[in-house]
Amino acid sequence: MLTRRSLSVLALAALLSPAAALGQSPNGANRSAQDSQDIIKIVSSLPRTGSANAQTTSMVNGIKMAIAEVGGAIGSRKIVYEDWDDASPQRGNWDPAIEAQNADKAIGDPTVLAYIGTYNSGAAKISMPKLNAAGIVMVSPANTAPGLTKEGFGEANEPAVYRPSGRINYFRVVPTDDVQGAVAADFAKELGKKKVFVLNDREVYGKGVATIFEKRAREIGLEVVGVDGIDPKASNYKSLVTKMKQAGADVVYFGGTTQTNAGQLAKDIVAGGLRATLIVPDGCYEKAFIEAAGNRALEGRVYITFGGVDPEKLEGKGKEFYENYMKAYGDKPEGYAVYGYEAAKVVIAAMQRLYEAGTPITRATVLEEVGRTKDFSGALGTWSFDANGDTTNRTFSVNTVKDGEFTTVKVVN
Amino acid sequence: MTESEVFLQQVIYGLSNGMIIALVALGYTMVYGIVELINFAHGDVFTLGGFLALTIVGALGAAAILDPNAAGESSHWLLLFGLVVGAGLFCGVLNMTIDKVVYKPLRRAPKLTQLVAAIGVSFILVNIALFWGGVPMESFGGGNAAAAPKDFPEILEGSNLLGEESNVVLRLEDIAIFAITIPLMVGLTLFVKKSRLGRGMRATAQNPVAAKLMGIDTDRVISATFLIGGFLGGAASVMWSVYNNTISFQMGFRAGMDAFTAAVLGGIGSLPGAMLGGILIGLIRAMSDQYIETRWTNVVVFGVLILILVFRPSGLLGLKQREKV
Numbered sequence: 001m002l003t004r005r006s007l008s009v010l011a012l013a014a015l016l017s018p019a020a021a022l023g024q025s026p027n028g029a030n031r032s033a034q035d036s037q038d039i040i041k042i043v044s045s046l047p048r049t050g051s052a053n054a055q056t057t058s059m060v061n062g063i064k065m066a067i068a069e070v071g072g073a074i075g076s077r078k079i080v081y082e083d084w085d086d087a088s089p090q091r092g093n094w095d096p097a098i099e100a101q102n103a104d105k106a107i108g109d110p111t112v113l114a115y116i117g118t119y120n121s122g123a124a125k126i127s128m129p130k131l132n133a134a135g136i137v138m139v140s141p142a143n144t145a146p147g148l149t150k151e152g153f154g155e156a157n158e159p160a161v162y163r164p165s166g167r168i169n170y171f172r173v174v175p176t177d178d179v180q181g182a183v184a185a186d187f188a189k190e191l192g193k194k195k196v197f198v199l200n201d202r203e204v205y206g207k208g209v210a211t212i213f214e215k216r217a218r219e220i221g222l223e224v225v226g227v228d229g230i231d232p233k234a235s236n237y238k239s240l241v242t243k244m245k246q247a248g249a250d251v252v253y254f255g256g257t258t259q260t261n262a263g264q265l266a267k268d269i270v271a272g273g274l275r276a277t278l279i280v281p282d283g284c285y286e287k288a289f290i291e292a293a294g295n296r297a298l299e300g301r302v303y304i305t306f307g308g309v310d311p312e313k314l315e316g317k318g319k320e321f322y323e324n325y326m327k328a329y330g331d332k333p334e335g336y337a338v339y340g341y342e343a344a345k346v347v348i349a350a351m352q353r354l355y356e357a358g359t360p361i362t363r364a365t366v367l368e369e370v371g372r373t374k375d376f377s378g379a380l381g382t383w384s385f386d387a388n389g390d391t392t393n394r395t396f397s398v399n400t401v402k403d404g405e406f407t408t409v410k411v412v413n
Numbered sequence: 414m415t416e417s418e419v420f421l422q423q424v425i426y427g428l429s430n431g432m433i434i435a436l437v438a439l440g441y442t443m444v445y446g447i448v449e450l451i452n453f454a455h456g457d458v459f460t461l462g463g464f465l466a467l468t469i470v471g472a473l474g475a476a477a478i479l480d481p482n483a484a485g486e487s488s489h490w491l492l493l494f495g496l497v498v499g500a501g502l503f504c505g506v507l508n509m510t511i512d513k514v515v516y517k518p519l520r521r522a523p524k525l526t527q528l529v530a531a532i533g534v535s536f537i538l539v540n541i542a543l544f545w546g547g548v549p550m551e552s553f554g555g556g557n558a559a560a561a562p563k564d565f566p567e568i569l570e571g572s573n574l575l576g577e578e579s580n581v582v583l584r585l586e587d588i589a590i591f592a593i594t595i596p597l598m599v600g601l602t603l604f605v606k607k608s609r610l611g612r613g614m615r616a617t618a619q620n621p622v623a624a625k626l627m628g629i630d631t632d633r634v635i636s637a638t639f640l641i642g643g644f645l646g647g648a649a650s651v652m653w654s655v656y657n658n659t660i661s662f663q664m665g666f667r668a669g670m671d672a673f674t675a676a677v678l679g680g681i682g683s684l685p686g687a688m689l690g691g692i693l694i695g696l697i698r699a700m701s702d703q704y705i706e707t708r709w710t711n712v713v714v715f716g717v718l719i720l721i722l723v724f725r726p727s728g729l730l731g732l733k734q735r736e737k738v
Contacts, residue, residue, distance in 0.1 A: 049543075049560060050560045051558055051560045051561035051562060051661075053558055053559070053560055053561075054557055054558040054561065089536075089539055089540060089543060089662075090539075092560060092661070092662070092663050202708065228706050228707045228708055229706075229707065229708035230707050230708070231707065231708075231710060231711060233663070233666065233667045234667065234710075235430065235433075235653065235657055235664070235667060235668060235671075236430070236656070236657045237702075237707075238426045238430075239423055239426050239427070239698065239699040239702035239703055239707075240702050240707050242414075242419060242422045242423060242426065242702075242703065243419075243702060243703050243707075245414055245580070246414045246419050258561070258562075261562075263562055263564075263659060264562070264657065264659050267657075267658050267659065271571065271582075271584070271658070272582060273573060273580075273582045287554075287557075287558070288558045288561035288562075291554040291558065291561050291562075291563070291564060292561055292562035292563070292564065292659060292661075293564070294564035294566075294658065296567075
């Protein structure tokens with residue numbers, strides 16, 4: 001009894017002491033916690049356990065390159081980068097519990113000034129409100145669900161629910177799905193297709209982009225013969241393929257990712273004898289998708305939309321990025337590597353502007369300065385963040401698979 | 414496609430998927446029948462069987478074997494048979510070893526302890542599969558993305574046996590599932606009914622203490638049960654891989670879940686129950702995908718399970734037995 005009481009007293013004291021210090025001199029404490037620290041920590045929260053790992057490795061390489069390009073420091077302050085995993089082996093995909101943990105860990109570490117992530121839009125939903133309340137800038141290299149930043153796409157309370165502080169702290173360097181879904185529907189029409197079957201993986205990203213595809217398809221006069229959500233862990237989709245066959249679908253759109261079984265779906269469409277073209281969004285623009293689906297199920301049968309172009313086809317600074325990447329890592333970057341690079345680059349550029357102006361580099365100033373990014377000349381061309389925190393970049397490409405590699409068939413600006 | 418064609422197609426898919434589930438379910442139900450342990454690691458033993466099969470295929474050089482000019486159809490069947498036996502033995506021995514190392518020392522511990530140990534083994538095996546996915550072999554995509562689903566080559570020729578113009582698709586894979594699972598099930602039933610060891614199993618299941626008093630070496634019986642259960646799981650994993658053409662480190666999760674559901678549905682501890690349960694679940698899934706909606710399929714499967722358990726608490730073919738978990 002006595003020990004328990006003394007323990008709780010100790011715990012209380014431990015809790016109160018930093019608060020007491022803060023209360024005594026808020027400015028002093030603030031400075032010692034952030035400004036006078038000699039390191040700047042940038043963290044990323046991306047899926048490392050699961051099939052997205054190859055994509056993540058590529059993005060992380062991009063982030064490291066961006067940091068190395070400024071010599072790993074802003075002025076005399078060293079940049080420390082930590083690569084955090086937001087996935088778990090149980091899910092083989094991003095895990096809400098781990099994403100929440102990562103956000104809390106970032107908030108708890110006063111040296112963390114920027115949070116790069118997430119890969120999955122569903123994961124962003126978890127960390128966005130936390131980081132927003134703490135005033136840490138968050139830059140996503142890959143989230144495309146429009147509801148995260150724009151009204152009228154997702155739930156009624158989006159995006160206000162992610163902004164409890166009322167400010168915008170979330171930015172993204174990748175164009176959103178309201179464009180992507182429409183590009184895919186237009187492309188289906190261009191192929192001369194008439195009947196579409198729309199599937200999704202029942203996740204924020206997949207369902208979002210599938211809904212936009214469906215809306216656009218109806219607008220441009222394609223017949224939507226069916227809509228369904230698949231179980232991403234099912235062993236096969238042969239029964240579903242039979243249903244689509246009966247519905248007479250000549251295009252199947254799947255809003256989902258490699259991790260939510262797009263590869264198996266591609267295979268079963270072939271095995272089930274459904275003569276239809278499969279169109280999938282950028283969540284499948286990674287080598288793991290080709291590996292999972294196998295060539296025979298992909299060649300000439302699958303199209304993948306992607307918010308950007310094949311890394312090999314980047315121009316200007318993007319070309320430099322591609323060449324440096326090849327030199328440093330000896331392997332072709334995945335589609336999102338350049339976005340990882342650009343996300344880190346835009347954060348570092350903001351820090352450098354602060355340093356040159358003699359402004360202290362803190363969470364608050366970095367957040368404000370990243371938001372001011374305008375006419376940024378980077379690997380993705382010249383672009384700005386708009387009022388919602390989205391990039392003004394609108395380039396999309398439609399790709400297919402040939403000889404086990406992605407090839408671009410069309411670029412839409 | 415006409416309505417009857419659609420129905421026939423769904424029956425084919427339902428049976429094929431169901432047979433595989435049934436094979437895995439047998440492993441759950443046999444072990445439960447003898448030691449009253451829900452072996453949560455069984456699904457992951459199944460996963461490793463698939464990984465072994467892909468490793469063998471990769472090592473033999475899939476392209477060389479599968480080149481239609483180089484070898485006839487018979488060699489494909491031979492390869493399939495070899496994989497079933499190979500993966501089966503591997504999984505059987507693995508399952509038996511797990512029992513010896515982990516479950517046996519806990520045999521007299523509370524049931525919950527064993528259950529938690531089984532979950533622990535399951536986690537270990539999942540992570541072994543994750544590592545295995547990273548082996549630098551061509552068939553594993555060079556091992557660059559350990560966790561990515563792996564493409565399993567088409568071992569049997571993939572064309573439609575009913576002709577390319579037919580709306581209903583029946584492939585050699587479907588035939589292979591029947592050709593391999595049915596003899597296994599018949600063999601198992603005969604083995605348990607007729608053989609000396611089978612009698613020992615039934616006796617141990619009924620009353621381990623009395624069986625021991627009658628001179629049955631129950632430890633040997635238990636080992637044999639794990640071996641046979643694992644063998645069936647390994648055989649199922651090869652059929653699963655050949656049928657779906659994909660393996661991943663998580664494949665055992667859903668397969669195990671379906672199989673466990675099948676075992677409970679049929680009456681856990683009952684061999685014909687597990688077979689019936691597996692086939693029923695396969696059929697229910699196919700019909701739900703077709704006539705309801707894919708997004709409701711899991712709800713339908715577990716809804717049916719709950720309904721059956723409400724009216725027949727010990728499952729369709731389960732007997733009223735002594736205390737259950």
